[in-house]
Amino acid sequence: MRSVWLYVALGVALVVGVIGSAMIGQVAIAPGEIVGSILRAVGIPNDWAPTDPIIEQTIWVIRFPRIVMGLAVGAALAIAGAIMQAIFGNPLAEPGVVGVSSGAALGAAISIVFGLTFLQGWGTALLAFITGLLATLLIYFMSRANGRTEVVTLLLTGIAVNALAGAGLAFMLFLGDTAAREQIVFWELGSLNGSRWPEVLVVVVVAVVGLVIAVLLGRKLDLLSLGERAARHLGVNVEALRIGSIVLVALLTGAAVAFVGIIAFVGLVVPHIIRLSIGPAHRPLIIASFLGGGVLLVYADMLARTIVPGADLPIGILTSLIGGPFFFYLLRKARRRSGGWA
Numbered sequence: 001m002r003s004v005w006l007y008v009a010l011g012v013a014l015v016v017g018v019i020g021s022a023m024i025g026q027v028a029i030a031p032g033e034i035v036g037s038i039l040r041a042v043g044i045p046n047d048w049a050p051t052d053p054i055i056e057q058t059i060w061v062i063r064f065p066r067i068v069m070g071l072a073v074g075a076a077l078a079i080a081g082a083i084m085q086a087i088f089g090n091p092l093a094e095p096g097v098v099g100v101s102s103g104a105a106l107g108a109a110i111s112i113v114f115g116l117t118f119l120q121g122w123g124t125a126l127l128a129f130i131t132g133l134l135a136t137l138l139i140y141f142m143s144r145a146n147g148r149t150e151v152v153t154l155l156l157t158g159i160a161v162n163a164l165a166g167a168g169l170a171f172m173l174f175l176g177d178t179a180a181r182e183q184i185v186f187w188e189l190g191s192l193n194g195s196r197w198p199e200v201l202v203v204v205v206v207a208v209v210g211l212v213i214a215v216l217l218g219r220k221l222d223l224l225s226l227g228e229r230a231a232r233h234l235g236v237n238v239e240a241l242r243i244g245s246i247v248l249v250a251l252l253t254g255a256a257v258a259f260v261g262i263i264a265f266v267g268l269v270v271p272h273i274i275r276l277s278i279g280p281a282h283r284p285l286i287i288a289s290f291l292g293g294g295v296l297l298v299y300a301d302m303l304a305r306t307i308v309p310g311a312d313l314p315i316g317i318l319t320s321l322i323g324g325p326f327f328f329y330l331l332r333k334a335r336r337r338s339g340g341w342a
Contacts, residue, residue, distance in 0.1 A: 003284040006277055010291035014071070017298035021070075022063045024306060029055055069195035070301045070315075071294035072203040073256040074266055078293025079210050080252040081267020082274075082286050086221040087245045088143065090154060091272055092330055095132075095253040096264030096323075098154060099161025103135025104128040104250075104257040105187045106165045109172040112183045125202065129254030135161050136246045136253075190261035190316025192301050199259045206255040211290050213248055217241065218283035225280065263316045265323020266293055272330065 022034045029050070036048025037059050050056050077095060084093040084100075095101045107127035110116070116123040139161060143154040169188060173181050220241050223231040228238050256263070270292040271285060278284055297315070300322075304313040 070297040074293035074297030077266040078270040078289040082271035094268035098158030102165035104132030107131030125258035128258035132254040133250035187261040189314035190263040
């Protein structure tokens with residue numbers, strides 16, 4: 001029952017956030033016009049829809065692509081974080097913290113600098129996926145010791161991957177021209193500005209497919225949380241589950257990073273808060289994280305567009321301001337529980 005109430009609360013927060021975000025901007029739009037425009041788009045006649053074509057274009061060409069991109073990216077990163085925490089058995093695991101996001105961003109930067117526009121312009125997304133996958137596999141195999149994942153090794157591997165990716169990004173900045181440098185800086189800061197419907201569609205499809213696969217894996221992830229030996233006795237192929245989950249995390253993270261840049265800590269904060277609210281069962285956790293990630297980014301983007309008048313603050317800065325202290329809290333909590341860092 002708690003899961004149902006949480007879904008309802010997140011759904012309401014999502015609707016309010018979408019309407020509120022669509023209202024805010026240089027062109028003020030009334031909530032009735034937004035609702036009326038949506039109803040007209042789905043074929044329902046009404047008297048609320050705007051008659052001014054400029055307002056209609058502002059809603060559907062500028063604001064809604066950005067809002068839906070925020071929903072999809074937040075959902076993808078939150079699901080990726082929930083899966084990583086399950087397969088590593090550690091609440092500190094998150095695509096940004098352990099270097100997956102920066103690894104994917106390096107692939108995007110390489111594509112930008114060398115003009116790799118194959119696959120009808122989707123080369124950037126593909127390279128982001130590949131480098132994100134390589135980073136995830138490296139982190140997984142480096143953090144395993146004696147059949148378990150060590151917290152210290154996980155964090156140190158993440159630091160190393162972030163450092164290597166940071167060096168690679170700096171080298172790409174050195175090689176690139178002015179336009180490429182501006183794009184790479186965009187990846188490093190993270191922003192939803194300039195989102196377009198074709199890109200939005202890709203991330204939405206990846207997020208929805210990722211949600212379906214993650215929900216299907218939910219029962220096996222529950223069994224894995226009992227321990228590897230118990231999971232194997234209950235018929236779970238642990239290594240296949242982990243490798244498949246790693247590929248899914250890389251796909252979700254790569255799709256998000258390729259189009260909006262590095263947005264850290266969403267996959268850390270959202271699943272942890274959801275777990276505290278409804279418990280550790282992975283199917284309701286993943287569904288609620290899908291909604292919660294979208295809610296977090298919609299409101300963070302709304303704040304990014306309004307906190308500094310006349311400016312569009314990079315959303316990655318805000319998520320880091322929220323997630324950084326939360327990460328320290330989780331780190332100290334884990335240290336008190338274990339009596340040390342291992």
